Amino acid sequence: MMSSTPVFSRALSRSTNAGAGVRFPRPSWRWASLPALLLVWIAAASSVPAYVLPQPWDVAAEGWRGIQDGSLFHQLAASLLREAGGFGAATVVAFALGISGAVSRGFREFMAPLNSLFMSIPPIAWAPLSMIFFGIGYLSIVVVIFVAALFPMVLALQEGLLTIQEGNLRAARTLGANRFQLICYVYLPASQPFIIAALRIGFSQAWRALVAAEMIGASQGIGWMVAMGGQTGNSSEVILGISLIGLMAWLMESLVFRRIERRYEGWRAQS
Amino acid sequence: MHFHPLDTSPPVLSAEQLGFGYPGGGEVFSGLSLTVRRGEFLALVGPSGCGKTTLLNLLSGFLKPSTGSVRVDGVEVFPELPALGYVFQTPNLFPWLTVLANVRFGLRMAGTMPASRQHQRAMEYLALVGLADVADFLPHQLSGGMRQRVALARALVLEPRILLMDEPFAALDAISRLSMQEELLRIWRALGQAIIFITHDLDEAVFLADRVLVLGAAPQGICGAFDIDLPRPRDALDTRRSERFLAYRAQISDRIAALTGSSRAISSPPARMFAHETI
Ligand SMILES: Nc1ncnc2c1ncn2[C@@H]1O[C@H](COP(=O)(O)OP(=O)(O)OP(=O)(O)O)[C@@H](O)[C@H]1O
Ligand SMILES: [Mg+2]
Numbered sequence: 310m311m312s313s314t315p316v317f318s319r320a321l322s323r324s325t326n327a328g329a330g331v332r333f334p335r336p337s338w339r340w341a342s343l344p345a346l347l348l349v350w351i352a353a354a355s356s357v358p359a360y361v362l363p364q365p366w367d368v369a370a371e372g373w374r375g376i377q378d379g380s381l382f383h384q385l386a387a388s389l390l391r392e393a394g395g396f397g398a399a400t401v402v403a404f405a406l407g408i409s410g411a412v413s414r415g416f417r418e419f420m421a422p423l424n425s426l427f428m429s430i431p432p433i434a435w436a437p438l439s440m441i442f443f444g445i446g447y448l449s450i451v452v453v454i455f456v457a458a459l460f461p462m463v464l465a466l467q468e469g470l471l472t473i474q475e476g477n478l479r480a481a482r483t484l485g486a487n488r489f490q491l492i493c494y495v496y497l498p499a500s501q502p503f504i505i506a507a508l509r510i511g512f513s514q515a516w517r518a519l520v521a522a523e524m525i526g527a528s529q530g531i532g533w534m535v536a537m538g539g540q541t542g543n544s545s546e547v548i549l550g551i552s553l554i555g556l557m558a559w560l561m562e563s564l565v566f567r568r569i570e571r572r573y574e575g576w577r578a579q580s
Numbered sequence: 581m582h583f584h585p586l587d588t589s590p591p592v593l594s595a596e597q598l599g600f601g602y603p604g605g606g607e608v609f610s611g612l613s614l615t616v617r618r619g620e621f622l623a624l625v626g627p628s629g630c631g632k633t634t635l636l637n638l639l640s641g642f643l644k645p646s647t648g649s650v651r652v653d654g655v656e657v658f659p660e661l662p663a664l665g666y667v668f669q670t671p672n673l674f675p676w677l678t679v680l681a682n683v684r685f686g687l688r689m690a691g692t693m694p695a696s697r698q699h700q701r702a703m704e705y706l707a708l709v710g711l712a713d714v715a716d717f718l719p720h721q722l723s724g725g726m727r728q729r730v731a732l733a734r735a736l737v738l739e740p741r742i743l744l745m746d747e748p749f750a751a752l753d754a755i756s757r758l759s760m761q762e763e764l765l766r767i768w769r770a771l772g773q774a775i776i777f778i779t780h781d782l783d784e785a786v787f788l789a790d791r792v793l794v795l796g797a798a799p800q801g802i803c804g805a806f807d808i809d810l811p812r813p814r815d816a817l818d819t820r821r822s823e824r825f826l827a828y829r830a831q832i833s834d835r836i837a838a839l840t841g842s843s844r845a846i847s848s849p850p851a852r853m854f855a856h857e858t859i
Contacts, residue, residue, distance in 0.1 A: 479642065482642075494689070
């Protein structure tokens with residue numbers, strides 16, 4: 310079984326015991342991509358005026374100011390609150406619809422055209438309608454996020470649940486599992502990889518829609534901050550906003566979803 | 581042998597006048613009756629599509645017969661019945677659980693033992709199938725034969741009085757199949773449960789069983805019963821070389837040939853060791 314030792318140190322320790330078949334670590338260039346981007350940015354920024362493209366340190370200074378006067382946290386909190394509302398609601402409904410779809414063929418057939426219809430419309434297209442219905446504010450944006458996250462999640466959950474093997478269910482029953490135990494000890498663990506995948510898709514779809522919706526109709530939030538920066542010609546604020554949007558998505562991805570997903574890699578590939 | 585020919589104790593499993601047909605299909609069984617004695621090793625052979633798997637699903641309660649009933653120790657059968665164990669054609673291990681946790685699954689569901697005792701019991705049965713050293717592996721890290729042995733341990737740990745096995749070794753190569761057969765007989769001798777063993781392989785049926793039932797194409801049902809009076813313990817090679825083994829096999833394959841109307845009735849079986857009569 311594999312330990313969690315990083316690839317590099319494992320390869321090193323192997324190369325020290327001078328046996329046959331010493332392998333050297335394949336160099337990875339992952340680390341170089343962000344510094345390279347930074348260099349290109351600096352080079353580009355040096356050749357145009359700062360109000361068009363500011364230097365990275367100007368953006369960092371803008372960020373520092375935002376941290377000190379608390380405005381950055383304020384915007385971030387506003388965005389995260391909407392994300393939580395829309396994504397949370399979408400998760401609850403997606404579970405209900407996804408499970409129903411997996412259990413009932415009729416329901417699945419009924420939902421299929423709706424799924425493809427809603428998935429083919431970019432969620433931000435709903436924003437104006439949502440604002441007419443609910444006015445400009447928390448609710449109208451949450452509704453857009455909800456629509457954006459719901460349908461991809463329903464589909465991912467439903468397809469995942471459908472792949473649970475009939476054989477596993479039958480085996481569990483002959484081993485004495487009752488209905489409730491089937492749900493707890495077979496359906497739930499067997500579907501964990503799909504649940505994680507669905508949450509991950511839902512979260513990123515919601516996040517994209519959130520930023521877009523905030524740029525159209527909000528008075529606070531990261532998306533609004535970017536839009537305002539654009540209108541007032543503050544390019545530092547725009548780039549700061551963009552960086553934050555990317556950073557939040559990346560943090561969620563690598564700190565939450567990747568970690569959980571890694572636990573299932575082993576058996577998922579097989580079954 | 582685990583029973584006496586004059587054994588009058590009630591059968592551990594009895595199926596009476598079973599009728600069954602899939603919706604939209606023809607009858608698979610009509611009026612099929614079958615009893616299994618306590619501790620008996622019963623093998624069922626029959627051509628593909630004759631309803632062997634269907635019969636096991638009826639015997640285990642996954643399917644409900646349209647007429648008649650199946651009783652295990654006098655109780656109407658259902659899949660969760662503790663007296664019943666089932667080893668499927670594919671191992672069907674839970675891929676998210678370790679080998680040990682797979683074997684322990686049934687004990688956990690029953691919840692009648694403290695966790696430490698469950699663990700200990702599961703380890704004992706893993707050792708019985710010779711897999712104690714891979715207890716912490718995940719199923720995908722095992723070979724096909726090892727997985728099938730885990731499936732066997734997982735069913736046996738609940739100490740069922742009757743074990744249903746649906747072509748459990750069909751996916752294995754000839755060599756590991758022979759050793760699995762011997763291993764199964766060893767475990768059966770140690771535990772003494774009744775086994776209903778389905779197979780395509782006449783050779784396997786005669787080698788393992790106390791009694792071989794021949795199923796005809798649907799809806800003929802049982803078309804022949806053969807008591808296999810070979811001494812135990814049986815040896816993978818010596819038993820197969822014995823006159824009586826060959827005679828039993830010839831007798832059964834003649835019956836099958838007569839059933840299918842085949843002209844190539846095999847009255848003198850080939851002497852090669854690994855020749856499997858497959859129907
Ligand atoms: N779910 C089903 N719906 C309709 N017909 C079925 C179904 N399962 C099996 N049958 C039919 O019932 C008959 C018996 O099938 P069964 O699977 O029991 O055969 P078998 O003896 O186990 O065959 P094999 O040796 O190939 O496994 C076949 O004719 C098959 O077409
Ligand atoms: Mg079958």
